[in-house]
Structure formats: structure tokens, C-alpha cells
Amino acid sequence: MKLEKGQIVEIKIEKIVYGGEGLGYYNGEFAMFVPMSVPGDILKVEIISLKKSYGRALIKEIITPGAERIKDLNHVTFEDFQGCDFGMLDYTAQLKYKKEMVEDVIRRIGKNSEVLIEDTLESPIEKNYRNKVIEPFSFNGQEIITGFFKRKSHDVFQVEDNMLNSVLGNKIITELKNVLNKNKVTVYDEKKHSGILRHVMVRTNSFNEAMLVLIINDTKVSEKIKSILKEVMDKFKEITSTYISLNDRKTNVALGHKNLLIFGEKTIKEDIDNIHFNISPTSFFQINLDQTKRLYSLAISMFENIENKKIVDAYAGTGTIGMILSKKAKKVYSIEIVESAVKDGIQTAKENNIENVQFICGDVNKELGKLIKAEKVDSIILDPPRKGIDEESLINISKVGIEEIVYISCNPSTFARDIEILEREGYKLVRVKPVDMFPQTSHIEVVGRLVKK
Structure with a gap:
């Protein structure tokens, strides 16, 4: 039977794929992606687009709900869930699928089949968490x-x-x-x-x-x-x-x-962590405060013997994590290219009497090399934007010989891509922990630790 746009068909959802959509197979062979669906759902869906080897469809009716779907079956659309593309899943299932999505990109894009992906760190608050x-x-x-x-x-x-x-x-x-x-x-x-x-x-x-x-x-x-x-x-x-x-x-x-x-x-x-931050209309600040505290605590715990170390906070923004690190580390070098963010960081450090953070305004590529020539640096923490880090920068970071890297990412795909480059350049990924910063959505943060081979 030839499928057509607008046609209503019955389908069973097999799994959730990276990006949060459910995947099922019409007649057992033609792939159909269905937003807001749950593994185990048996659905009537309306086809909204067709390609040669797959289609996309929207839920018209839930015939039989999957075991991990929330009890309210009247909510089936993106709009019903206020744009929250994981809102149809119970929270335990959200954490499970986020771990699976991280594992998928680490294996497929990062080409790493060895490292253990830890369970997702759950958020203390599941709703009304956005500040x-x-x-x-x-x-x-x-x-x-x-x-x-x-x-x-x-x-x-x-x-x-x-x-x-x-x-x-x-x-x-x-x-x-x-x-x-x-x-x-x-x-x-x-x-x-x-x-x-x-x-x-x-x-x-x-x-x-x-x-x-x-x-x-x-x-x-x-x-x-x-x-x-x-x-x-x-x-x-x-x-x-x-x-x-x-x-x-x-x-x-x-x-x-x-x-x-x-x-x-x-x-x-x-x-x-008893550091006071000033937030203006344009300030970047993590939106889930309780989980941010747990994220930063996790990242800092990945450094060994932190009390004796000099650490670079690269792509530092206003230096939030660098200043928290400074409470335990011997010295922190905060590198950020945006001048206004650096000024905000310097002001925050001054107001909080933090004296062991040195703020550097410039490109990580250039400033890290200069710093290494002048100072012994033990470790580096990377917290880049969603696009990740370009290959040249990663190669340059590898060349300076830093023994330990902690990498925080809000995009598992670019994290996996960057990890593959770092491993190629002489590092080994030894720990990966997904962190649920955004409950009810398919977005996931991830923290990894690498050491020099």
C-alpha cells in the first residue's frame, strides 16, 4: 500500500531516538518518526511528511499507551505539553532515555565503545524550575x-x-x-x-x-x-x-x-556556594539553580587532588564556575573572549573578595599557549557554547600537555565529536555523567573527564 501525506495509519512505537521523537515502523519496515510518542504506544497517526525511506506523523489517537506514558491521555500534542517534548514521559523514563541518547552519540559520533555512561543525575525539581x-x-x-x-x-x-x-x-x-x-x-x-x-x-x-x-x-x-x-x-x-x-x-x-x-x-x-552573582537583563546564568549547584559540584569532584592544582577555566563567560573552583583549587585562570563578561567576572570576584582567580580577556587558542609558557597549569575545565569547540582549538589544547580535562557540555552531539578529537590527540575519556538540567524536555547536559594517555 502506497503511503500518502494526510493518511491516517496505525503504528507501534519501538524506541525514542536522539532529539526526543518516537520511532516506529509501518508494516514492520517503513520508518515513521512521531513527536510526543512513547515506546510501547500503539497509535493512530496522521502522516505530515514523506521521504524515500522515512516519514513523520502526528498522534491522532492513543489506542494503547506505553507503560512509561503519564496517566493523562488527553494530552497528545506539542501544544498540550506547552512545548515540552518529553512532557508525555514519566520522570524516571525521561532520565533513562536521556542516558540512552548520550550513550548513542558517544558510541556513534565519539567512536567510543568502552567508557561507561553513568545514570543521569536527576533534577531536585521537575517543574517550575526556570529562573x-x-x-x-x-x-x-x-x-x-x-x-x-x-x-x-x-x-x-x-x-x-x-x-x-x-x-x-x-x-x-x-x-x-x-x-x-x-x-x-x-x-x-x-x-x-x-x-x-x-x-x-x-x-x-x-x-x-x-x-x-x-x-x-x-x-x-x-x-x-x-x-x-x-x-x-x-x-x-x-x-x-x-x-x-x-x-x-x-x-x-x-x-x-x-x-x-x-x-x-x-x-x-x-x-x-556563598558567592554572590549580579544578574542583569543580558547576563548568562543557568536557568535551573538547584541543579546548577549539583552540576558544578559534580564537575569539581572530577578533579583529583584539586587543592594543589592550577586550573584553567576556558570559555569562562562571567567566570561562575572558575570562582566556585577557586574555593578549593590553588589558582584559577579564567579565559573568556567577550570583554563585558570578563568585566562582570572581575567585579564579582572583587565583591566576594576572591583573590586567586586571574581573569584573561582573549581567545583560548592564543591565551592558553601564552599562559602555559609562563605558568605550570595542571588541569583545564571546558564549558563551551552549544556549537562546541573547533578542531584547531582542541588540537592546540592537546599540544600544551595538560594532564586532566573536565568538559561540561549542553550538547551531547558536539561533546561526542570533540571527545573523539581529544582521544585521537592523546587523551582518554574515563568518565561520563549525564545531568538533567531541563526536565520535561529532551535537552541534556553532560560532564566528562579525560586524562592524558
Whole structure:
């Protein structure tokens, strides 16, 4: 039987593949990828695309649920789960499949069949863990809404209560929408490049404080917008900082080129390991604080005899992990190419009386070589962006002869690719631990330890 787009067929899901989709075989041979499906599911699915050797389909009906599916069978779509592509799985199963996805890329891309992949480190909080959210505005014909983009679309769907956002963050966004609707503010139309409201960002901390950032399509701040923010701020004593971000460009980037403090403090603070960090609208800070503490503790525990070591924190950002490392290590060299991030790190170190971290602004490729010539360095910690590290940089890191590498990655695929290069250049991967920073999603962090052969 020839398959066609739009056709509804029955299929059993065999497994979850890297990226989080379920995989089944129509008539036992034609591969079909189905988002939001669970191994063991028997489903009626609608085919949405067909290639020569595989297709993609969406769930129309759950005939028999897989054992690891949550009990609520009314939720079957990406939108039902608020964009959380693992929301249909019970949490124990999420951890299992994340370990399997890491194992898959280590074996397939990293070409390593020997190293043991440890069980995934579970998050202490499964929902409402995000200390930062950015939601786009839209107008549904009746009212201003915020929410998520539908899959492969710029159409916004709204949810009553964002399951990942902090409870305080949800309350603030709900009240902001009430005030905006009352004042009939226009919503940005990206096709016409007109209208005011683009996005809202809320950052919260462990002290129950919040920063509210309203991102608008304008070159200046009107008194009307100021009064709206004042009204919201007056209803929440927890809001200690309020910004307007001016973004009048045709872009998908949320924050604008100017972030103007309107009311309150310039930053909110957060604590990790008794180090106080200042967080501004543009600061990078991990979104799951409780799990971040466990991630950094795990990474630091992978260094042997850390008290006697001089360690390089490469791709350091604002130097967060380097400053935490400095509490145990003899000396830390924090290398980062973004000047503003280095300045933030220096200020944080000064405020916390941290004296054994040396901040270096520059390219890791160049600065590491200079440093090695001047100082004896024992170990290095790598925490690059999602794209990983380019091959030339990895070869240069290998050449300097550092005995021990700890690598933190938010992208197991690029981690595996980089590990394969490092092993080729004389290192051995001896430990891999997946860390669940993002429950309810298929995203997974991973920490590895390598030693010189």
C-alpha cells in the first residue's frame, strides 16, 4: 500500500531516538518518526511528511499507551505539553532515555565503545524550575496573549500556567497581560514591522525577587508604558528591578540594543556556594539553580587532588564556575573572549573578595599557549557554547600537555565529536555523567573527564 501525506495509519512505537521523537515502523519496515510518542504506544497517526525511506506523523489517537506514558491521555500534542517534548514521559523514563541518547552519540559520533555512561543525575525539581523565561506577545483577535511558538511556526499559543516557569514568574506575566489588555497596547506584527509589544522577560532568584523586562518595538519609552510597568510593580513587592528593552530591528532576537532601567535596582542577585552573582537583563546564568549547584559540584569532584592544582577555566563567560573552583583549587585562570563578561567576572570576584582567580580577556587558542609558557597549569575545565569547540582549538589544547580535562557540555552531539578529537590527540575519556538540567524536555547536559594517555 502506497503511503500518502494526510493518511491516517496505525503504528507501534519501538524506541525514542536522539532529539526526543518516537520511532516506529509501518508494516514492520517503513520508518515513521512521531513527536510526543512513547515506546510501547500503539497509535493512530496522521502522516505530515514523506521521504524515500522515512516519514513523520502526528498522534491522532492513543489506542494503547506505553507503560512509561503519564496517566493523562488527553494530552497528545506539542501544544498540550506547552512545548515540552518529553512532557508525555514519566520522570524516571525521561532520565533513562536521556542516558540512552548520550550513550548513542558517544558510541556513534565519539567512536567510543568502552567508557561507561553513568545514570543521569536527576533534577531536585521537575517543574517550575526556570529562573528566566522570555515569552512572545501575540493578539488572538480578542486579547493580548503570551506563550510559545507552535512547532515550526511563529504562531503563538497561550497556556494557563507555564509548567517550567517559576510560580512567581507566572503570576507576574499574568498580571502584566491584564494591565496591557486594559490599556489596549498594540502588539508587534513581524510582517508589517508595526505595533509595540514584542516579548516579556522575567528573571527570578532564590530570594523570591524578580526582574521584569518589557521588550518593545520603539526607539524611546513612552509615559504610558512607564505607567503600565509602575502599576504591575506596585502589585508585586517581589519585583525589585524593571527594564524596558528597545528593539526596533527586524530580527528574531528578543532583547534589543538598549536596555533601560525604569524602576528599582540594576541587577538581582543569586548565590552559589556563598558567592554572590549580579544578574542583569543580558547576563548568562543557568536557568535551573538547584541543579546548577549539583552540576558544578559534580564537575569539581572530577578533579583529583584539586587543592594543589592550577586550573584553567576556558570559555569562562562571567567566570561562575572558575570562582566556585577557586574555593578549593590553588589558582584559577579564567579565559573568556567577550570583554563585558570578563568585566562582570572581575567585579564579582572583587565583591566576594576572591583573590586567586586571574581573569584573561582573549581567545583560548592564543591565551592558553601564552599562559602555559609562563605558568605550570595542571588541569583545564571546558564549558563551551552549544556549537562546541573547533578542531584547531582542541588540537592546540592537546599540544600544551595538560594532564586532566573536565568538559561540561549542553550538547551531547558536539561533546561526542570533540571527545573523539581529544582521544585521537592523546587523551582518554574515563568518565561520563549525564545531568538533567531541563526536565520535561529532551535537552541534556553532560560532564566528562579525560586524562592524558
